[in-house]
Amino acid sequence: MKIEFLGAARCVTGSSYLLHLPEMKILVDCGLFQGRRELEDRNYGPFPFDPSDIDYLIITHAHIDHLGLLPKLIKDGFKGKVFATRATVDLSPVMLMDAGHIQETEAAWKTKKALRTGKKPVEPLYTMADAELCKGYMEGVAYDEFIPLSGKIRFRFRDAGHILGSASLELWVEEYGKVKKIIFSGDLGSKGHPIVKDPAHIEEADVVLIESTYGNRLHKGIKETEDELIAAISETQKKGGNVLIPSFALGRTQDILFFLNRASRAGRLSNLTVYVDSPLAIAATEIYLMHPDCFDKEAYELIIKAKPSKNAPKLIFTQTAEESMEINKRAKGAVIIAGSGMCEAGRIRHHLKHNLWKEEASIIFVGYQAEGTLGRRIVDGARMVRVFGEEIAVKARVYTIGGLSAHADRDELLDWLGRIKGNPEIFVVHGEEETSFKFADEIIDRFGYRVHVPKWREAFEV
Ligand SMILES: [Zn+2]
Ligand SMILES: [Zn+2]
Structure with a gap:
């Protein structure tokens, strides 16, 4: 053959x-x-x-x-x-x-x-x-x-x-x-x-x-990676700014939600409000929940069998463009997950415009940033970037977490x-x-x- x-x-x-x-x-x-x-x-x-x-x-x-x-x-x-x-x-x-x-x-x-x-x-x-x-x-x-x-x-x-x-x-x-x-x-x-x-x-x-x-x-271990993510969010929470996570809708977003859920329930993060600001990521997350037979034991316990807990993060799914725009009026000290993963398109660009220039905010990159993308320019330390035709100063803290592949x-x-x-x-x-x-x-x-x-x-x- x-x-x-x-x-x-x-x-x-x-x-x-x-x-x-x-x-x-x-x-x-x-x-x-x-x-x-x-x-x-x-x-x-x-x-x-x-x-x-x-x-x-x-x-x-x-x-x-x-x-x-x-x-x-x-x-x-x-x-x-x-x-x-x-x-x-x-x-x-x-x-x-x-x-x-x-x-x-x-x-x-x-x-x-x-x-x-x-x-x-x-x-x-x-x-x-x-x-x-x-x-x-x-x-x-x-x-x-x-x-x-x-x-x-x-x-x-x-x-x-x-x-x-x-x-x-x-x-x-x-x-x-x-x-x-x-x-x-x-x-x-x-x-x-x-x-x-x-x-x-x-x-x-x-x-x-x-x-x-x-x-x-070779990747860093999952444990070390989770620790980095928790530290980045805790530091930003202390400063009172928003955390932006540019993320791919299928796979990476659900992984991050899992980490945030596990860390919050274990008391390692507190008072967490998480916005999933992407219709595609929301749809993918819903499909994940329809297939618990594909989960490993820990995920099954944590997602399907878990009891309500006051430690659990508050999850908000924002479907429409209006709801998405509301986030920047309401949110303080929130985690905002939005696409695209390399900041080239999608709702993340609106959030960058509203948060990049704030010292108290942070942006956490959890995936590969290809050359020539806005994400790559931010990771490489650009002081100013163009978003929607406007020059925006990069004052937010930039974290790169490499172990989430x-x-x-x-x-x-x-x-x-x-x-x-x-x-x-x-x-x-x-x-x-x-x-x-x-x-x-x-x-x-x-x-x-x-x-x-x-x-x-x-x-x-x-
Ligand atoms: Zn793949
Ligand atoms: Zn592939």
Whole structure:
């Protein structure tokens, strides 16, 4: 059989792998490319295959870099079925509708500019209406359940411990009377990561595609990270200012809510008012609460079984723009979680405008800030930044907390891989080019496996 690497090959976004099998074609993930211009341009070209030829699409989780091109796939002729875990099926429409909204807004803005220079209007990559159609193609299945796709092909999702519903994929294919097993790691979580269970151990394989986001790094421990977060909030509370946390809606926001809840109930934080100021984050949080079966034991006890407590933080979900604007009139000493995670868009920019110039306020970065973003400029120590066309002084205290990643670090990835028996052939994916090569060297040193770092659109016979 042949595997084609159509995304997340020497980069971290656009996850997509096409399997050419004797009986059918299976696409694993259909993610949006994000980041550098040349990567984003890849979203707009035609698919390097005919979407109507694909029998099944299997999605590992609901992050947009893994399913964000599904509406385009359908628009371009896909007629097959999409499998994902049940939680992923619930999260996907919410994520895709939001992505469709962003695509429409961007296209409208580009059209305005284009028309002024006598050019044609710009079509969105897909619309909210396109995104809405996806739900009808999706079928949710349980973790660990074997799903036959034919007499000779079957698959199973295993918990990847990354976000709610995230999965690694095991796929068995019988060819010429011999069964081959391929594993797609998906995005793998860290051990002890809040809410979700630890990644499942996979027993054996012939071929493994493994992510390498942090294949060259070690994370700080969860405990140390939580201590840093609590200290930053306590210091700001003492000064009487607001705490802003720019955060991604799916995964990171729920993790932070978990930490704040746990710390408050343990008496390590007090009088906490937390605003979740993002309709997408609110929707994602509600879906988390619909899937307690995906929680680890501690999260189940803390979220589902916990009794009301006067120590628990006061949580306020602000859905509308009006409610969001009210926050800055009302809030003092509050924690405000809003998107986007790198401050490039979304409601966080309003809060930055109202708080950045205040010495008593603080901003806590809990995720990676890419070069060229407003978040990165603040982290790098800019004294003045532009927000909504206005120069704003940066007087608030800036904290960067690095240990909250939802990805396994180098040693955890190697540990996960080391448990797989059968001398598998390895493909290192979902990492920056340099990181992927470094991680590939680690695998060769440690296990002596055959390792590849595929290029975009490269194909391998396995
Ligand atoms: Zn992910
Ligand atoms: Zn990813």
